Amino acid sequence: MLSPGDAAPDFTLPADDGSSVSLGDFAGRRLLVYFYPKDDTPGCTTQACDLRDDLPAFSSLGVDVVGVSPDSVKSHVKFRDKYDLNFPLLADEDHAVAEAFGVWKEKSMYGRTFMGIERSSFLIDAEGRIEQAWPKVKAGKHAAMVKEYLEG
Template sequence: MSVTEGDICPDFTLQATGGRTVARDDYKGRPFVVYFYPKADTPGCTKEACAFQEALPALGRIGIEVIGVSKDKMSALEKFAAKYDLAFPLASDEAGGVVEAFGAWVEKSMYGRSYMGIDRATFLIEADGRVAKIWHKVKVPGHAKAVMDAAAALA
């Protein structure tokens, strides 16, 4: 299953860093961003998280909150968030149900070997709960700015 633009955001409730829980229904009436990344504290994922952290003040001014989701254990996410001083919630989806519901669990290949993994993907959700924009196979440089520009267009 894969979410497409215009769909209602899949329901989710996940444990997140800082003793928080994040749930779709917490954001009712407010736009937000959910981004999926393969593994905490790896080079690309660190650059992406830090770029979203840098964009938080600007996103906050237009009323957008950010949630990062991976299949990492909470302990790894807490370390990652502390190491880079990430203020937004990083949520753990160890079971993978939310990753699958969004269509971010995909077949990948490296060195001729196929395996399943998380697609670096971002979903901009409108205040009415519909998916406004989707980015798949995200390239990190400039991505946070592209998300911010798309979010500003909603405001």
């Protein structure tokens, strides 16, 4: 997994609004990239809604937010519309970006193992370097942790 000071991997992914979003689109600004396992599941919904509600605070601190999961654009559109999400959701269907950030991991549930997203986020500074990383975040505490760091 990437650490503070590392260069953020460049990426271009399809977004829920039909556009393509690249790391370079945020040059000169700070960006929170949060990786989550699956649209419209309890933990991911809590996390997304908390970020939605705190987006004005993040914006006032000069931070943009994007969510990344292996779900399709179509799934992202339904998730965005159902919960009025106000930031881009990016489709990393081949999980190449998750792998580049080091969050595509072996997981286990009910005795079976599988590959998936380890819920993590990265604050990327205006120069494209990792400013802060939060591995294995708890969905319900994520937005508050990031806000506390930003206001710190």
